[in-house]
Amino acid sequence: MNTEFAHHLVKYISLSPEEYSTIETYFSERSLRKGLRLINAGDMVQHTYWVKKGLLVSAYNEYSGKEYIVQFAIERCWITDQNAFYNQTKATFNIQCLEDSELLAISFENREKLCREVPKMERFFRRKANDSFVKLQRRLLTYLTADAKARFDQLLDEYPGIAQRIPKKILAGYLGVSRETLSRL
Amino acid sequence: MNTEFAHHLVKYISLSPEEYSTIETYFSERSLRKGLRLINAGDMVQHTYWVKKGLLVSAYNEYSGKEYIVQFAIERCWITDQNAFYNQTKATFNIQCLEDSELLAISFENREKLCREVPKMERFFRRKANDSFVKLQRRLLTYLTADAKARFDQLLDEYPGIAQRIPKKILAGYLGVSRETLSRL
Numbered sequence: 001m002n003t004e005f006a007h008h009l010v011k012y013i014s015l016s017p018e019e020y021s022t023i024e025t026y027f028s029e030r031s032l033r034k035g036l037r038l039i040n041a042g043d044m045v046q047h048t049y050w051v052k053k054g055l056l057v058s059a060y061n062e063y064s065g066k067e068y069i070v071q072f073a074i075e076r077c078w079i080t081d082q083n084a085f086y087n088q089t090k091a092t093f094n095i096q097c098l099e100d101s102e103l104l105a106i107s108f109e110n111r112e113k114l115c116r117e118v119p120k121m122e123r124f125f126r127r128k129a130n131d132s133f134v135k136l137q138r139r140l141l142t143y144l145t146a147d148a149k150a151r152f153d154q155l156l157d158e159y160p161g162i163a164q165r166i167p168k169k170i171l172a173g174y175l176g177v178s179r180e181t182l183s184r185l
Numbered sequence: 186m187n188t189e190f191a192h193h194l195v196k197y198i199s200l201s202p203e204e205y206s207t208i209e210t211y212f213s214e215r216s217l218r219k220g221l222r223l224i225n226a227g228d229m230v231q232h233t234y235w236v237k238k239g240l241l242v243s244a245y246n247e248y249s250g251k252e253y254i255v256q257f258a259i260e261r262c263w264i265t266d267q268n269a270f271y272n273q274t275k276a277t278f279n280i281q282c283l284e285d286s287e288l289l290a291i292s293f294e295n296r297e298k299l300c301r302e303v304p305k306m307e308r309f310f311r312r313k314a315n316d317s318f319v320k321l322q323r324r325l326l327t328y329l330t331a332d333a334k335a336r337f338d339q340l341l342d343e344y345p346g347i348a349q350r351i352p353k354k355i356l357a358g359y360l361g362v363s364r365e366t367l368s369r370l
Contacts, residue, residue, distance in 0.1 A: 068329040129314030143328035
């Protein structure tokens, strides 16, 4: 039993050990070395992932070569190309490991099945999605108000310790500031 | 029976007429005149709203008086202060009617009860939340890439006809551009 994952779930729902055992059977483990791609833009996306260990980054790459950082995922975060996964279409983003990573994976089909077999997981995914929406809205607000400092504070709040784990260039890219501005934040 | 609302629900889930009748009992109707506030920043937020008719805007107002447009809602959209509603805390945003509006309201408590009585509604809210996340992420990407034209196109795609219904000043505020830039888009 993956205690960390159980802890993550019970932050949103109550679960019996039997229910948790059933849930676990729907997930498979996946390990990926630092530098490897989990998802390539243009791929069909069958899975969403929960991070047991490691660090991943989701990025949007323009043809020009310019890269925009969409999302990070550290321990206890979910990551996938959300649009591609929920709508079963092709990925827009590239998702890459910045550290050796250990993931739990669930396919689109199995996620739907799991929600039917353990309806509490439907509740879990609803609450998690509401939570993620609010976090994304908070991030959007820092763009509306052009407040890079607030964006940095939120990042540290949401992903404690992340600033020490990612290259300065990627951090500046996420915040939408130059490296000079970053050093002042 | 509100046919429009039933149509909205069955885009995400299948429903029998009996299930729909049960669902309807959880919602109350609310009418609000143009110019009136549905939610004030600082309020506790008990309800989320589905728009039968009308147009509302959610805004973040700084002490300085500067206003940032967070979200619009037209027919068949949901609106509330999401953070305040989901976490049962105080509103950050002001939500105001830009037209006379007719709403269906459901309280936080009743939404949880409804999900227990009609589990398909748990599925509905999960899928709707996933959808909303993807739309917000797409909007965020237009800020990352500083592409106001893409932002405008997405707005028209998501809320057909909205450009004719809102004051130019608010539209420019939503897009984060000057009125001169807006006239070129």
